[in-house]
Amino acid sequence: MRYNIDPRQQAVRDRVKEFAEKEINPVFRDLDRALEKLPVEYYRKLGKAGMIGFAMPKEYGGEGRSNIEYITLIEELAYWDPATALLAAVPELAVYPIIHFASDEQKKKYLPAAASGEKIPAFALTERMAGSDAANQQTIAKIVGNEFVINGEKIFIMHGDACDFAVLFCRIGDEDEGRPKVSAIIIDADRPGFKGFTLKHKMGMRAATTGRIELKDYKIPVSHQLGEVGKGFRYAMATLDGARIGVAAQGVGIAQRALDEAVSYAKSRIAFGAPIAKLQAIQWMIADMGTHLEAARALTYKAAQMQDKGEKFTIEASQAKLFASEAARFCVDRAMQIHGGYGYIGEFSIIEKLYRDQRVLEIYEGTSEVQRLVIAGNYLR
Numbered sequence: 001m002r003y004n005i006d007p008r009q010q011a012v013r014d015r016v017k018e019f020a021e022k023e024i025n026p027v028f029r030d031l032d033r034a035l036e037k038l039p040v041e042y043y044r045k046l047g048k049a050g051m052i053g054f055a056m057p058k059e060y061g062g063e064g065r066s067n068i069e070y071i072t073l074i075e076e077l078a079y080w081d082p083a084t085a086l087l088a089a090v091p092e093l094a095v096y097p098i099i100h101f102a103s104d105e106q107k108k109k110y111l112p113a114a115a116s117g118e119k120i121p122a123f124a125l126t127e128r129m130a131g132s133d134a135a136n137q138q139t140i141a142k143i144v145g146n147e148f149v150i151n152g153e154k155i156f157i158m159h160g161d162a163c164d165f166a167v168l169f170c171r172i173g174d175e176d177e178g179r180p181k182v183s184a185i186i187i188d189a190d191r192p193g194f195k196g197f198t199l200k201h202k203m204g205m206r207a208a209t210t211g212r213i214e215l216k217d218y219k220i221p222v223s224h225q226l227g228e229v230g231k232g233f234r235y236a237m238a239t240l241d242g243a244r245i246g247v248a249a250q251g252v253g254i255a256q257r258a259l260d261e262a263v264s265y266a267k268s269r270i271a272f273g274a275p276i277a278k279l280q281a282i283q284w285m286i287a288d289m290g291t292h293l294e295a296a297r298a299l300t301y302k303a304a305q306m307q308d309k310g311e312k313f314t315i316e317a318s319q320a321k322l323f324a325s326e327a328a329r330f331c332v333d334r335a336m337q338i339h340g341g342y343g344y345i346g347e348f349s350i351i352e353k354l355y356r357d358q359r360v361l362e363i364y365e366g367t368s369e370v371q372r373l374v375i376a377g378n379y380l381r
Protein backbone atom coordinates (compact mmCIF):
# COMPACT_ATOMS: atom_id res chain seq x y z
CA MET A 1 0.00 0.00 0.00
CA ARG A 2 1.33 3.42 -0.93
CA TYR A 3 1.63 6.13 1.68
CA ASN A 4 -0.31 9.35 1.34
CA ILE A 5 -1.80 9.02 -2.12
CA ASP A 6 -4.44 11.64 -2.74
CA PRO A 7 -6.64 11.69 -5.87
CA ARG A 8 -4.44 14.31 -7.57
CA GLN A 9 -1.37 12.12 -7.13
CA GLN A 10 -3.29 9.09 -8.38
CA ALA A 11 -4.34 11.07 -11.47
CA VAL A 12 -0.67 11.90 -12.13
CA ARG A 13 0.29 8.23 -11.75
CA ASP A 14 -2.43 7.14 -14.16
CA ARG A 15 -1.39 9.78 -16.70
CA VAL A 16 2.26 8.74 -16.57
CA LYS A 17 1.38 5.05 -16.82
CA GLU A 18 -0.66 5.66 -19.96
CA PHE A 19 2.15 7.75 -21.47
CA ALA A 20 4.77 5.16 -20.47
CA GLU A 21 2.94 2.28 -22.10
CA LYS A 22 2.61 4.19 -25.37
CA GLU A 23 5.76 6.31 -25.56
CA ILE A 24 8.42 5.20 -23.03
CA ASN A 25 8.35 1.40 -23.05
CA PRO A 26 8.88 0.99 -26.81
CA VAL A 27 11.99 3.22 -26.95
CA PHE A 28 13.78 3.56 -23.63
CA ARG A 29 16.27 0.74 -24.22
CA ASP A 30 17.30 2.13 -27.61
CA LEU A 31 17.68 5.61 -26.15
CA ASP A 32 19.91 4.15 -23.42
CA ARG A 33 22.20 2.21 -25.72
CA ALA A 34 22.43 3.97 -29.03
CA LEU A 35 22.71 7.66 -28.60
CA GLU A 36 25.03 9.85 -26.52
CA LYS A 37 23.00 12.61 -28.16
CA LEU A 38 19.92 14.29 -26.73
CA PRO A 39 16.82 12.67 -28.30
CA VAL A 40 15.25 16.00 -29.23
CA GLU A 41 12.15 14.52 -30.87
CA TYR A 42 11.43 12.43 -27.75
CA TYR A 43 12.04 15.51 -25.56
CA ARG A 44 9.44 17.44 -27.59
CA LYS A 45 6.98 14.54 -27.21
CA LEU A 46 7.41 14.84 -23.45
CA GLY A 47 6.74 18.56 -23.81
CA LYS A 48 3.57 17.99 -25.84
CA ALA A 49 2.31 15.49 -23.27
CA GLY A 50 2.75 18.12 -20.53
CA MET A 51 5.56 16.23 -18.77
CA ILE A 52 7.90 19.21 -19.16
CA GLY A 53 6.76 22.43 -17.54
CA PHE A 54 4.51 20.52 -15.13
CA ALA A 55 5.41 22.74 -12.16
CA MET A 56 6.06 25.92 -14.18
CA PRO A 57 3.50 28.72 -13.69
CA LYS A 58 0.34 28.59 -15.80
CA GLU A 59 0.71 32.22 -16.89
CA TYR A 60 3.98 31.26 -18.60
CA GLY A 61 2.70 28.13 -20.31
CA GLY A 62 3.27 25.53 -17.59
CA GLU A 63 0.68 23.42 -15.76
CA GLY A 64 1.28 25.20 -12.46
CA ARG A 65 1.09 21.94 -10.46
CA SER A 66 1.90 21.69 -6.77
CA ASN A 67 5.27 20.31 -5.69
CA ILE A 68 3.67 17.12 -4.41
CA GLU A 69 2.13 16.52 -7.85
CA TYR A 70 5.43 17.32 -9.56
CA ILE A 71 7.30 14.95 -7.24
CA THR A 72 4.75 12.25 -8.03
CA LEU A 73 5.32 12.85 -11.76
CA ILE A 74 9.10 12.45 -11.38
CA GLU A 75 8.75 9.38 -9.15
CA GLU A 76 6.42 7.73 -11.63
CA LEU A 77 8.51 8.59 -14.71
CA ALA A 78 11.57 7.22 -12.89
CA TYR A 79 9.65 4.01 -12.25
CA TRP A 80 9.25 3.50 -16.01
CA ASP A 81 12.59 4.99 -17.09
CA PRO A 82 14.89 7.07 -14.82
CA ALA A 83 16.46 8.87 -17.80
CA THR A 84 13.02 10.06 -18.94
CA ALA A 85 12.39 11.40 -15.43
CA LEU A 86 15.66 13.30 -15.73
CA LEU A 87 14.67 14.72 -19.13
CA ALA A 88 11.56 16.12 -17.45
CA ALA A 89 13.35 17.32 -14.29
CA VAL A 90 16.21 19.25 -15.92
CA PRO A 91 14.06 22.02 -17.45
CA GLU A 92 12.31 22.57 -14.10
CA LEU A 93 15.73 22.88 -12.41
CA ALA A 94 17.09 25.15 -15.14
CA VAL A 95 14.25 27.69 -15.16
CA TYR A 96 13.71 27.83 -11.39
CA PRO A 97 15.96 30.92 -11.06
CA ILE A 98 14.06 32.59 -13.91
CA ILE A 99 10.66 31.88 -12.31
CA HIS A 100 11.75 33.16 -8.92
CA PHE A 101 14.34 35.86 -9.53
CA ALA A 102 14.13 37.15 -13.14
CA SER A 103 12.33 40.22 -14.52
CA ASP A 104 8.87 39.91 -16.12
CA GLU A 105 10.41 40.55 -19.51
CA GLN A 106 12.90 37.69 -19.04
CA LYS A 107 10.12 35.39 -17.82
CA LYS A 108 8.01 36.15 -20.90
CA LYS A 109 10.94 35.60 -23.19
CA TYR A 110 12.21 32.29 -21.80
CA LEU A 111 9.52 30.43 -19.85
CA PRO A 112 6.76 29.60 -22.37
CA ALA A 113 9.18 28.03 -24.86
CA ALA A 114 10.84 26.03 -22.06
CA ALA A 115 7.48 24.85 -20.67
CA SER A 116 6.34 23.52 -24.05
CA GLY A 117 9.62 21.70 -24.71
CA GLU A 118 10.29 23.83 -27.78
CA LYS A 119 13.45 25.36 -26.25
CA ILE A 120 15.88 23.40 -24.12
CA PRO A 121 17.25 25.11 -21.01
CA ALA A 122 20.30 24.24 -18.88
CA PHE A 123 21.51 25.07 -15.37
CA ALA A 124 25.21 25.91 -15.62
CA LEU A 125 26.82 26.05 -12.19
CA THR A 126 29.53 23.37 -12.00
CA GLU A 127 33.11 23.99 -13.14
CA ARG A 128 36.28 21.92 -12.85
CA MET A 129 37.25 23.80 -9.64
CA ALA A 130 33.67 24.49 -8.53
CA GLY A 131 31.88 21.19 -7.87
CA SER A 132 31.01 20.68 -4.20
CA ASP A 133 32.80 24.01 -3.68
CA ALA A 134 30.25 25.65 -5.99
CA ALA A 135 30.98 29.23 -4.93
CA ASN A 136 34.53 29.00 -6.31
CA GLN A 137 33.47 30.20 -9.78
CA GLN A 138 36.24 30.96 -12.27
CA THR A 139 34.01 31.91 -15.22
CA ILE A 140 34.10 35.66 -15.50
CA ALA A 141 31.87 38.23 -17.19
CA LYS A 142 33.49 41.60 -17.84
CA ILE A 143 31.33 44.60 -18.62
CA VAL A 144 32.36 46.30 -21.87
CA GLY A 145 29.97 49.11 -22.83
CA ASN A 146 26.50 47.64 -22.82
CA GLU A 147 27.61 44.03 -22.94
CA PHE A 148 29.00 41.22 -20.84
CA VAL A 149 32.07 39.57 -22.38
CA ILE A 150 32.21 36.12 -20.82
CA ASN A 151 35.09 33.62 -20.67
CA GLY A 152 35.10 30.29 -18.88
CA GLU A 153 34.09 26.64 -18.95
CA LYS A 154 31.25 24.69 -17.36
CA ILE A 155 31.32 20.93 -16.89
CA PHE A 156 28.71 18.20 -16.18
CA ILE A 157 25.85 20.40 -17.40
CA MET A 158 22.67 18.46 -18.16
CA HIS A 159 21.69 19.20 -21.77
CA GLY A 160 24.65 21.63 -21.97
CA ASP A 161 25.47 20.03 -25.32
CA ALA A 162 22.00 20.66 -26.77
CA CYS A 163 20.55 23.63 -24.91
CA ASP A 164 19.04 26.75 -26.47
CA PHE A 165 19.74 28.84 -23.39
CA ALA A 166 21.27 28.45 -19.95
CA VAL A 167 21.23 30.12 -16.58
CA LEU A 168 24.95 30.72 -16.14
CA PHE A 169 26.53 31.29 -12.74
CA CYS A 170 29.77 33.31 -12.84
CA ARG A 171 31.61 36.30 -11.45
CA ILE A 172 30.89 39.73 -12.83
CA GLY A 173 33.87 42.11 -13.00
CA ASP A 174 37.40 41.53 -11.77
CA GLU A 175 37.02 41.32 -8.02
CA ASP A 176 39.62 38.85 -6.88
CA GLU A 177 39.79 39.61 -3.21
CA GLY A 178 38.55 36.90 -0.82
CA ARG A 179 35.69 34.69 -2.00
CA PRO A 180 34.41 35.96 -5.34
CA LYS A 181 30.75 36.95 -5.52
CA VAL A 182 28.62 34.78 -7.78
CA SER A 183 26.04 36.29 -10.14
CA ALA A 184 23.60 34.80 -12.65
CA ILE A 185 23.20 35.64 -16.35
CA ILE A 186 20.81 34.11 -18.90
CA ILE A 187 22.85 33.18 -21.97
CA ASP A 188 21.64 32.14 -25.44
CA ALA A 189 23.43 29.24 -27.10
CA ASP A 190 23.15 30.60 -30.64
CA ARG A 191 25.63 33.47 -30.16
CA PRO A 192 29.27 33.28 -31.26
CA GLY A 193 31.62 32.18 -28.50
CA PHE A 194 29.27 29.48 -27.11
CA LYS A 195 30.23 25.86 -27.71
CA GLY A 196 28.51 22.81 -26.19
CA PHE A 197 30.06 19.32 -26.18
CA THR A 198 28.54 15.98 -25.17
CA LEU A 199 30.43 14.13 -22.43
CA LYS A 200 30.90 10.57 -23.68
CA HIS A 201 30.60 7.13 -22.10
CA LYS A 202 28.28 8.16 -19.27
CA MET A 203 27.44 5.23 -17.00
CA GLY A 204 23.67 5.67 -16.84
CA MET A 205 20.81 8.11 -17.46
CA ARG A 206 22.07 8.09 -21.01
CA ALA A 207 19.01 9.45 -22.84
CA ALA A 208 19.43 12.69 -20.91
CA THR A 209 22.82 13.97 -22.00
CA THR A 210 25.47 15.76 -19.97
CA GLY A 211 27.68 18.39 -21.54
CA ARG A 212 30.59 20.77 -21.26
CA ILE A 213 30.10 24.40 -22.21
CA GLU A 214 32.97 26.57 -23.45
CA LEU A 215 32.57 30.34 -23.47
CA LYS A 216 35.22 32.30 -25.38
CA ASP A 217 34.75 36.07 -25.65
CA TYR A 218 31.02 35.36 -25.59
CA LYS A 219 29.07 38.64 -25.77
CA ILE A 220 25.54 39.31 -24.53
CA PRO A 221 23.73 42.53 -23.48
CA VAL A 222 23.91 43.37 -19.77
CA SER A 223 20.09 43.23 -19.73
CA HIS A 224 20.57 39.43 -19.54
CA GLN A 225 21.72 39.68 -15.95
CA LEU A 226 19.34 37.66 -13.75
CA GLY A 227 18.34 39.35 -10.49
CA GLU A 228 20.97 41.26 -8.54
CA VAL A 229 24.76 41.20 -8.87
CA GLY A 230 26.34 38.99 -6.23
CA LYS A 231 23.14 37.07 -5.38
CA GLY A 232 23.78 34.20 -7.79
CA PHE A 233 24.97 31.74 -5.17
CA ARG A 234 21.80 32.30 -3.16
CA TYR A 235 19.70 31.75 -6.32
CA ALA A 236 21.61 28.55 -7.11
CA MET A 237 21.20 27.15 -3.58
CA ALA A 238 17.47 27.99 -3.53
CA THR A 239 17.13 26.15 -6.85
CA LEU A 240 18.97 23.11 -5.54
CA ASP A 241 16.79 22.89 -2.41
CA GLY A 242 13.75 22.11 -4.56
CA ALA A 243 15.67 20.07 -7.10
CA ARG A 244 16.99 17.77 -4.36
CA ILE A 245 13.44 16.63 -3.63
CA GLY A 246 13.21 15.82 -7.33
CA VAL A 247 16.33 13.64 -7.07
CA ALA A 248 14.80 11.94 -4.03
CA ALA A 249 11.68 11.23 -6.12
CA GLN A 250 13.86 9.65 -8.82
CA GLY A 251 15.27 7.40 -6.08
CA VAL A 252 11.80 6.43 -4.85
CA GLY A 253 10.66 5.56 -8.39
CA ILE A 254 13.76 3.44 -8.99
CA ALA A 255 13.45 1.69 -5.61
CA GLN A 256 9.77 0.89 -6.25
CA ARG A 257 10.58 -0.59 -9.66
CA ALA A 258 13.43 -2.66 -8.21
CA LEU A 259 11.11 -4.02 -5.51
CA ASP A 260 8.29 -4.83 -7.94
CA GLU A 261 10.69 -6.59 -10.31
CA ALA A 262 12.27 -8.53 -7.44
CA VAL A 263 8.91 -9.68 -6.03
CA SER A 264 7.64 -10.77 -9.42
CA TYR A 265 10.89 -12.62 -10.22
CA ALA A 266 11.09 -14.29 -6.80
CA LYS A 267 7.59 -15.70 -7.24
CA SER A 268 8.32 -17.15 -10.66
CA ARG A 269 11.92 -18.40 -10.41
CA ILE A 270 12.08 -22.04 -9.34
CA ALA A 271 15.16 -23.37 -7.56
CA PHE A 272 15.35 -26.68 -5.67
CA GLY A 273 11.77 -27.40 -6.75
CA ALA A 274 10.07 -24.28 -5.35
CA PRO A 275 9.84 -20.53 -6.04
CA ILE A 276 12.81 -18.69 -4.49
CA ALA A 277 10.21 -16.43 -2.79
CA LYS A 278 9.75 -19.31 -0.32
CA LEU A 279 13.35 -18.93 0.87
CA GLN A 280 13.86 -16.85 4.00
CA ALA A 281 17.08 -15.38 2.56
CA ILE A 282 15.06 -13.88 -0.29
CA GLN A 283 12.19 -12.77 1.97
CA TRP A 284 14.58 -10.83 4.20
CA MET A 285 15.98 -8.96 1.22
CA ILE A 286 12.45 -8.08 0.10
CA ALA A 287 11.48 -6.95 3.60
CA ASP A 288 14.51 -4.66 3.80
CA MET A 289 13.87 -3.26 0.30
CA GLY A 290 10.24 -2.42 1.13
CA THR A 291 11.24 -0.76 4.39
CA HIS A 292 13.94 1.38 2.75
CA LEU A 293 11.51 2.33 0.00
CA GLU A 294 8.70 3.44 2.32
CA ALA A 295 11.06 5.45 4.53
CA ALA A 296 12.47 7.16 1.43
CA ARG A 297 8.97 7.92 0.13
CA ALA A 298 7.86 9.36 3.49
CA LEU A 299 10.89 11.70 3.66
CA THR A 300 10.38 12.77 0.05
CA TYR A 301 6.66 13.55 0.39
CA LYS A 302 7.29 15.31 3.69
CA ALA A 303 9.81 17.67 2.07
CA ALA A 304 7.49 18.34 -0.91
CA GLN A 305 4.55 19.04 1.39
CA MET A 306 6.64 21.51 3.39
CA GLN A 307 7.65 23.23 0.14
CA ASP A 308 3.97 23.45 -0.87
CA LYS A 309 3.09 25.01 2.49
CA GLY A 310 5.79 27.67 2.03
CA GLU A 311 7.80 26.38 5.01
CA LYS A 312 11.60 26.26 5.05
CA PHE A 313 12.57 22.83 3.74
CA THR A 314 16.35 22.88 3.11
CA ILE A 315 17.16 20.21 5.71
CA GLU A 316 14.21 18.00 4.78
CA ALA A 317 15.19 18.18 1.09
CA SER A 318 18.75 17.13 1.94
CA GLN A 319 17.51 14.30 4.18
CA ALA A 320 15.13 13.07 1.47
CA LYS A 321 17.82 13.21 -1.24
CA LEU A 322 20.45 11.53 0.92
CA PHE A 323 18.20 8.72 2.12
CA ALA A 324 16.25 8.09 -1.10
CA SER A 325 19.36 7.98 -3.31
CA GLU A 326 21.03 5.48 -0.96
CA ALA A 327 17.75 3.52 -0.65
CA ALA A 328 17.60 3.30 -4.46
CA ARG A 329 21.13 1.86 -4.52
CA PHE A 330 20.22 -0.62 -1.76
CA CYS A 331 17.04 -1.77 -3.49
CA VAL A 332 18.60 -2.11 -6.95
CA ASP A 333 21.53 -4.02 -5.50
CA ARG A 334 19.23 -6.47 -3.69
CA ALA A 335 17.02 -6.79 -6.78
CA MET A 336 20.11 -7.76 -8.77
CA GLN A 337 21.03 -10.38 -6.15
CA ILE A 338 17.52 -11.84 -6.28
CA HIS A 339 17.68 -11.99 -10.10
CA GLY A 340 21.06 -13.76 -10.09
CA GLY A 341 22.66 -13.74 -13.56
CA TYR A 342 19.41 -12.52 -15.11
CA GLY A 343 19.80 -9.24 -13.25
CA TYR A 344 23.33 -8.62 -14.45
CA ILE A 345 22.55 -8.98 -18.17
CA GLY A 346 20.37 -6.24 -19.67
CA GLU A 347 18.83 -8.55 -22.23
CA PHE A 348 16.92 -10.34 -19.45
CA SER A 349 15.75 -7.57 -17.12
CA ILE A 350 15.72 -3.84 -16.44
CA ILE A 351 17.81 -4.30 -13.27
CA GLU A 352 21.15 -3.85 -15.08
CA LYS A 353 19.94 -0.47 -16.41
CA LEU A 354 18.54 0.63 -13.04
CA TYR A 355 21.88 -0.25 -11.44
CA ARG A 356 23.67 2.14 -13.82
CA ASP A 357 20.98 4.84 -13.69
CA GLN A 358 20.67 5.07 -9.91
CA ARG A 359 24.33 5.69 -9.13
CA VAL A 360 24.40 9.36 -10.10
CA LEU A 361 21.65 10.21 -7.61
CA GLU A 362 24.33 10.16 -4.91
CA ILE A 363 26.48 12.61 -6.90
CA TYR A 364 24.47 15.27 -8.70
CA GLU A 365 22.77 18.24 -7.11
CA GLY A 366 25.14 17.85 -4.17
CA THR A 367 26.92 14.62 -3.25
CA SER A 368 25.80 12.51 -0.28
CA GLU A 369 28.73 13.95 1.69
CA VAL A 370 27.52 17.49 0.99
CA GLN A 371 23.97 16.53 2.07
CA ARG A 372 25.42 15.17 5.33
CA LEU A 373 27.28 18.48 5.83
CA VAL A 374 24.03 20.42 5.35
CA ILE A 375 22.08 18.15 7.71
CA ALA A 376 24.74 18.02 10.43
CA GLY A 377 25.21 21.79 10.18
CA ASN A 378 21.56 22.21 11.07
CA TYR A 379 21.78 20.04 14.21
CA LEU A 380 25.11 21.49 15.33
CA ARG A 381 24.17 25.14 14.81
Ligand SMILES: Cc1cc2nc3c(=O)[nH]c(=O)nc-3n(C[C@H](O)[C@H](O)[C@H](O)COP(=O)(O)OP(=O)(O)OC[C@H]3O[C@@H](n4cnc5c(N)ncnc54)[C@H](O)[C@@H]3O)c2cc1C
Binding pocket: 123, 124, 125, 126, 128, 130, 131, 132, 133, 155, 156, 157, 158, 159, 210, 360, 363, 364, 365, 366, 367, 368, 369, 370, 373
Ligand atom coordinates in the same frame (compact mmCIF):
# COMPACT_ATOMS: atom_id res chain seq x y z
C1 LIG B 1 25.41 13.21 -14.72
C2 LIG B 1 25.67 14.50 -14.02
C3 LIG B 1 24.82 15.58 -14.25
C4 LIG B 1 25.07 16.81 -13.66
N1 LIG B 1 24.27 17.88 -13.96
C5 LIG B 1 24.63 19.13 -13.58
C6 LIG B 1 23.93 20.29 -14.07
O1 LIG B 1 22.96 20.18 -14.83
N2 LIG B 1 24.37 21.51 -13.71
C7 LIG B 1 25.44 21.68 -12.89
O2 LIG B 1 25.80 22.82 -12.60
N3 LIG B 1 26.13 20.60 -12.37
C8 LIG B 1 25.74 19.33 -12.72
N4 LIG B 1 26.44 18.22 -12.25
C9 LIG B 1 27.58 18.41 -11.37
C10 LIG B 1 27.39 17.83 -9.97
O3 LIG B 1 26.50 18.60 -9.23
C11 LIG B 1 28.78 17.71 -9.33
O4 LIG B 1 29.44 16.66 -10.02
C12 LIG B 1 28.73 17.45 -7.85
O5 LIG B 1 28.25 18.57 -7.17
C13 LIG B 1 30.11 17.07 -7.27
O6 LIG B 1 31.10 17.93 -7.72
P1 LIG B 1 32.46 17.28 -8.33
O7 LIG B 1 32.07 16.28 -9.35
O8 LIG B 1 33.35 18.39 -8.74
O9 LIG B 1 33.09 16.50 -7.12
P2 LIG B 1 34.04 17.12 -5.94
O10 LIG B 1 33.41 18.36 -5.40
O11 LIG B 1 35.42 17.23 -6.47
O12 LIG B 1 33.95 15.97 -4.90
C14 LIG B 1 34.78 14.80 -4.92
C15 LIG B 1 34.54 14.01 -3.65
O13 LIG B 1 34.91 14.80 -2.50
C16 LIG B 1 33.82 14.91 -1.62
N5 LIG B 1 33.84 16.23 -0.98
C17 LIG B 1 34.06 17.44 -1.57
N6 LIG B 1 33.96 18.43 -0.66
C18 LIG B 1 33.65 17.83 0.51
C19 LIG B 1 33.43 18.31 1.84
N7 LIG B 1 33.50 19.61 2.13
N8 LIG B 1 33.16 17.40 2.81
C20 LIG B 1 33.10 16.07 2.53
N9 LIG B 1 33.31 15.56 1.31
C21 LIG B 1 33.57 16.43 0.31
C22 LIG B 1 32.59 14.74 -2.50
O14 LIG B 1 31.45 14.37 -1.74
C23 LIG B 1 33.06 13.66 -3.43
O15 LIG B 1 32.95 12.41 -2.81
C24 LIG B 1 26.18 16.96 -12.79
C25 LIG B 1 27.01 15.86 -12.54
C26 LIG B 1 26.78 14.65 -13.14
C27 LIG B 1 27.71 13.51 -12.89
